[in-house]
Amino acid sequence: MAERAARHCCLGWDFSTQQVKVVAVDAELSVFYEDSVHFDRDLVEFGTQGGVHVHKDGLTVTSPVLMWVQALDIILEKMKASGFDFSQVLALSGAGQQHGSVYWKTGASQVLTSLSPDLPLREQLQACFSISNCPVWMDSSTAAQCRQLEAAVGGAQALSLLTGSRAYERFTGNQIAKIYQQNPEAYSHTERISLVSSFAASLFLGSYSPVDYSDGSGMNLLQIQDKVWSQACLGACAPRLEEKLGRPVPSCSIVGAISSYFVQRYGFPPECKVVAFTGDNPASLAGMRLEEGDIAVSLGTSDTLFLWLQEPTPALEGHIFCNPVDPQHYMALLCFKNGSLMREKIRDESASGSWSKFSKALQSTGMGNSGNLGFYFDVMEITPEIIGRHRFTAENHEVSAFPQDVEIRALIEGQFMAKKIHAEALGYRVMPKTKILATGGASHNRDILQVLADVFGAPVYVIDTANSACVGSAYRAFHGLAAGTDMPFAEIVKLAPNPRLVATPTPGASQVYEALLQRYAMLEQRVLSQTRGPPE
Ligand SMILES: Nc1ncnc2c1ncn2[C@@H]1O[C@H](COP(=O)(O)OP(=O)(O)O)[C@@H](O)[C@H]1O
Ligand SMILES: O=C(CO)[C@@H](O)[C@H](O)COP(=O)(O)O
DSSP states (O other): OHHHHTOOEEEEEEEOSSEEEEEEEETTOOEEEEEEEEHHHHOGGGOOBTTBEEOTTSSOEEEEHHHHHHHHHHHHHHHHHTTOOGGGEEEEEEEEOSSOEEEEETTHHHHHHTOOTTSOHHHHHTTOBSOSEEEOTTOOOOHHHHHHHHHHHTSHHHHHHHHSSOOOTTSHHHHHHHHHHHOHHHHHTEEEEEEHHHHHHHHHHTSOOOOBHHHHTTSSOEETTTTEEOHHHHHHHOTTHHHHHOOOBOTTOEEEEOOHHHHHHHOOOTTOEEEOOEEHHHHHHHHTTOOTTOEEEEESSSEEEEEEESSOOOOSSSEEEEOSSOTTOEEEEEEESSSHHHHHHHHHHHSTTOHHHHHHHHHHSOTTGGGOEEEEESSOOSSSOOOEEEEEOTTOOEESOOOHHHHHHHHHHHHHHHHHHHHHHTTOOOOTTOOEEEESGGGGOHHHHHHHHHHHTSOEEEOSSSOHHHHHHHHHHHHHHHGGGTOOHHHHTTTSOOOEEEEOOOTTHHHHHHHHHHHHHHHHHHHHHHHHOSOO
16 A cells, blocks of 8 residues: 555546446556446436436436536545555646537636535535526437528538538537527526536646547537637527637647645645546547557447547548547547447346346357348437347347347447448448457457457457546546647657457458448448438
8 A cells, every 4th residue: 555655657537328437557558557437337316327317208218417527526435445646646637428418507616716625516506507407418409400500511521621510419519409498598697618628637637627629529619720709609509608618728738737626635646737638539549559550449338449530531420539548639429329238238138137148149050140130229329320120130130039049240230330331431441450449348358359350350459448438538638738848648658568459350250241341331221211211
């Protein structure tokens, strides 16, 4: 403990869908402390499932803001109880689930700047929010606002060229527009709107943190090339929005020193720096030290796939964000909503709730699943917009059920085939040197990663923790400390442990999946046209 106490470090936080997590990373870039607070299990009084509340309409999805605040209280108390030496923390940064928004009530900044170190944050911030249930990334209730925004800027393609994405229901600008239209009073009593990332940074700062360029790219409001809010988009969403958002900043900015609340209550040094927080996917890109040509697959609550890009290439599918570690560059991202929660459902239905039985089913079925193939979207998928379960035999006949083992393989193969097909639609090609970097909760499962290697025909690597967003946040904190010297991020992380190889493609995989991928793409179109109905 004495040796641990003397370690200078940076902290990396992640306010993700299902939990708040933290890691401490020392100057040699070793992770020496990890902790988490799980919303459903540790904060049962909020009654969330998977960290969220799905409303009666099935479209609106929110999380209580005070649950996030209390989770921070709890995790800091846990660290204190374990003897964590806060006095060694040089800087901290963090990540948040993307797109979610927090509404600070008029007068909240006054409370934030004068917090008493004798009380938990939750007790003091109770009355600080004009909206107590925050819209999160799983929300898909803003179709009308999306159409209004696209119409205001000249169409979906024009919006994508400007902001990196066509209008998406979970993107923050559309969420803000809905709140303004349906609850104008709450909107007018809001002095500041934060993303989940900048909200968390604000807690540590004791004042409002700006939004960073990278997470700001997930709002349909930021001009990703000029890095300024688009006046046309702001105007289409809500009045006086610019003053409620504040000015966006480069992702490696130091946004201030830690609030005296944390100095007095936990013993942080007063000079501890807060580096701008960003989205969980951008933070994972940093944590995995993604290089051009590599592809990252995050298997968290959502599944996401992302790439490093030199130049932005906005399209009607997928998103382009400002790069979180290199201000000149960009990243592409695809998001699949039916990720871990869908896998958990099939695990419960077909493997008695056991991941090890789930794995055995993957081991006992062959690559290609004898031609059986499935689509599993219990909630409206984002990429592409399909809902429902659709199973097909080798003869392309739709059936209503598969045997349990076949069901499990169909789910995992289907999830990875969708990722490959949609990444290729963005122009991505697997090259001989391609590495797939996997992260997120399901990257603990070797059998799932074997299917990933087989479908993509490329080796899969992991870093030592599945919490790449936390680790990336700690790396970004070190980068923020050095950014004044213009030190590139790659230089900061060059001593970090290399990713570990966990799966290589099985011989013969490419022949099996070449044919299956074509069938998957064809059947996806068939399901899509059934879902949408005949063209008008
Ligand atoms: N052994 C495993 N096999 C497959 N999935 C797993 C395994 N262990 C954990 N998970 C999944 O990881 C998910 C949580 O992933 P995580 O990246 O921590 O989520 P988030 O950051 O979105 O809160 C859980 O919902 C669970 O389904
Ligand atoms: O909406 C997106 C990305 O566009 C999601 O990836 C969220 O950022 C949630 O992340 P996880 O909690 O699943 O990591």
